[in-house]
Amino acid sequence: MISSTSLYYxxxxxxxxxxxxxxxxxxxxxxxxxxxxxSSVFSAVEGNTTFYALPSVDVVTGWKEQAxxxxxxxxxxxxxITHENFLRYCGVELSEFLKRVEPLADNLGAFMIQLPDSFxxxxxDDLEKFIKQLPSSFxxxxxxxxxxxxxxxxxxxxxxxxxxxxxxDRVCFDSRALFSKTAVTEQEKDAQRKKPRLxxxxxxxxxxxxxxxxxxxxxxxxQQYLLAWVDKMTQWAEQGITPTVxxxxxDNARAPExxxxxxxxxxxxxxxxxxxxxxxxxxxxxxx
Numbered sequence: 001m002i003s004s005t006s007l008y009y010x011x012x013x014x015x016x017x018x019x020x021x022x023x024x025x026x027x028x029x030x031x032x033x034x035x036x037x038x039s040s041v042f043s044a045v046e047g048n049t050t051f052y053a054l055p056s057v058d059v060v061t062g063w064k065e066q067a068x069x070x071x072x073x074x075x076x077x078x079x080x081i082t083h084e085n086f087l088r089y090c091g092v093e094l095s096e097f098l099k100r101v102e103p104l105a106d107n108l109g110a111f112m113i114q115l116p117d118s119f120x121x122x123x124x125d126d127l128e129k130f131i132k133q134l135p136s137s138f139x140x141x142x143x144x145x146x147x148x149x150x151x152x153x154x155x156x157x158x159x160x161x162x163x164x165x166x167x168x169d170r171v172c173f174d175s176r177a178l179f180s181k182t183a184v185t186e187q188e189k190d191a192q193r194k195k196p197r198l199x200x201x202x203x204x205x206x207x208x209x210x211x212x213x214x215x216x217x218x219x220x221x222x223q224q225y226l227l228a229w230v231d232k233m234t235q236w237a238e239q240g241i242t243p244t245v246x247x248x249x250x251d252n253a254r255a256p257e258x259x260x261x262x263x264x265x266x267x268x269x270x271x272x273x274x275x276x277x278x279x280x281x282x283x284x285x286x287x288x
Contacts (some may be wrong), residue, residue, distance in 0.1 A: 001097045005065050005072075005243070006267075007233070007237045007242065007269055007272065008233060008237075008243050008244065008245060008249070009042065009044040009072055009075075009109065009241060009243070009244040009245070010042055010043055010044065010185070010244075010245050010259055010262075010263055011042045011044035011045045011046060011072075011213070011240070011244070011245070011246050011251065011259075012038075012042060012045065012071055012246060012247060012248075012255045012256065012259060013045075013046040013048060013246055013248050013252060013255070014045065014048065014049075014252065015034055015035050015038035015039070015042075015045045015253060016034045016038075017029060017034075018031070019253040019255070020253075021096075022040055023130050023256055023257075024037060024038055024042075024096070024256050025037045025038075026132075032062075032081050033067040033182055035062075035063060035067065036066040036067075036204065039066065039070055039071040040067040041256075042071075042259070043070065043071060043072060044071070044073075044074055044244050044246070045072075045073060045074065046076075046112075046212070046246040047073045047074055047075030047076055047112075048076055049075075050075045050077070050078060050101070051076040051077070051078045051079050051082075052074055052077060052078075052079065052096070053078075054078060054096065054097060054100055055101075057100070057212065059073075059224075060101060060103055060104060061103065062080070064103050064104055064106060067104070067107045069095055071082055071107050071166065072107060072108065072109030072244070073101075073104055073107055073108055073109060073244065073287040074109040074110055074111070074112055074115050074141075074244060074246075075101060075108070075111055075112070075113070076112045076113075077111060077112065077113050078093060078097055079168075081093050081094060081097070082114055082115055082116070083115075083116050084114060086119060086123065086126060087113075087115075087123075087126045087127060087129070088129075088130075089125055090130075091133070091243075094133070094134075098135065098138075098285065100193060103217075105137075105256070107121040108138060108139075109139065109244060110138075110139035110140055110141040110169060110210060110244070111139070111140050111141070111211065112140075112142075112143060112171060113127075113130075113140060113141070113142045113143065114143040114171070115143060115144050115145065115146075116145060117145035117146050117147075117164055117196065118146070119144065119145070120146050120148065121146070121148050121149065121155035121158065121159070124158055124162060127142070127162065128162055129138045129265065130167075131162075131168060132166075138168070139169070139206075139208060139265055141169040141170065141171050141208070141209070141210045142163060142167065142168055142169045142171065143170075143173060143210075143212075144159065144170075145173075145196050145198060147198070147199075150198060150199040150201060156201075156254035160203060160205055160226060162203035163206070164205045165208075167205075167206045167207075168205060168206060168208045168209060168278070169204070169205055169206040169207075169208055170201075170203055170204075170209065171210045171211075171212060172200065172201070172202050172208070172209060172211045172212070173196065173198055173200070173202070173212045173214075174211065174212065174213050174225065174229075175195050175196065175197055175198065175201045175214040175221040176200060176222060176225050177197060177213070177214065177216050177225040177226075178191055178215060178216050178250070179192060179197050179213045180216065180221075180225075181221055181247070181255050182214055183216075183268065183272065184218075184288040185201070185217050185250065187217060187250035188216055189250040190248045190250065191214070191250040191251075191262060195214050201220060202232050204236070206242055207240070207241055207242065208241070208242050208243065208244065209236075209241065209243045209244075210244045210245075210246070211245045211246065211248050212246050212248065213225070213226070213227060213245065213246065213248065214248045215247065215248060215249050215258055215260075216249075216250065217225060217249065217250050217254070219254075219258060220259070222258065223261075223265075226261070226262050226265055229245070229262075229267065230262075230265050230266055230271055233266065233269070234269060237269055245259075247262060250278060253286065255279070258259075264282055
């Protein structure tokens with residue numbers, strides 16, 4: 001696992017996938033212990049589960065017991081807040097959510113405020129009001145999908161200035177590798193139907209940007225896009241910026257392998273550590 005003093009955090013869009021048994025998870029691993037194994041390999045996870053449902057107190061307790069020291073959960077705010085209420089009239093839901101995950105405080109990375117493509121520049125005042133009520137003890141990152149936020153004009157400038165003024169990061173969503181080739185597999189076709197296709201603006205508005213990389217099934221094809229992020233992260237490392245990178249593949253069965261390849265591409269950077277240094281099982285080491 002990459003320590004908190006390393007140059008970046010690396011993770012996947014989930015920590016539980018039975019297809020990873022024999023790789024991230026040792027043979028015979030029980031699903032109840034998947035998080036323990038996952039957090040001994042990767043240093044962060046994209047917390048999509050909280051977008052769909054509020055975890056129970058017992059579930060959060062279990063997560064706390066399994067997460068390794070230095071591991072980060074980057075939870076998404078519930079869809080009730082971001083997609084149904086559009087950040088308005090959601091004080092109760094916000095308080096309930098933050099209280100529920102508070103026991104994980106030592107393992108919390110930036111919360112992700114993922115906004116739908118229907119959230120427009122005219123609603124930036126609502127975003128600012130929402131940010132103002134967030135506890136300053138946590139970090140936050142905003143993902144926008146409305147194309148006006150990518151026009152390099154007044155709308156995008158206003159968004160970036162707003163985020164900078166509150167030290168909130170902007171999520172960099174990169175699906176170029178997925179959409180720049182003809183989908184061959186059913187998994188690729190499904191991913192192209194579901195994932196957004198957005199311009200890539202690697203803009204830093206605070207100090208801990210989040211990169212969500214959506215790759216194709218063809219690792220050779222993906223490499224040119226990963227190398228672009230290697231160059232960017234080299235610049236960021238020199239500036240003291242610590243990003244978090246989440247690697248997706250069409251059905252995520254091979255996401256750990258793609259993440260390991262990306263990590264190896266960064267091996268020339270100061271602070272780099274082998275991803276597999278904490279793994280004990282030879283079957284696990286085989287995928288790295």
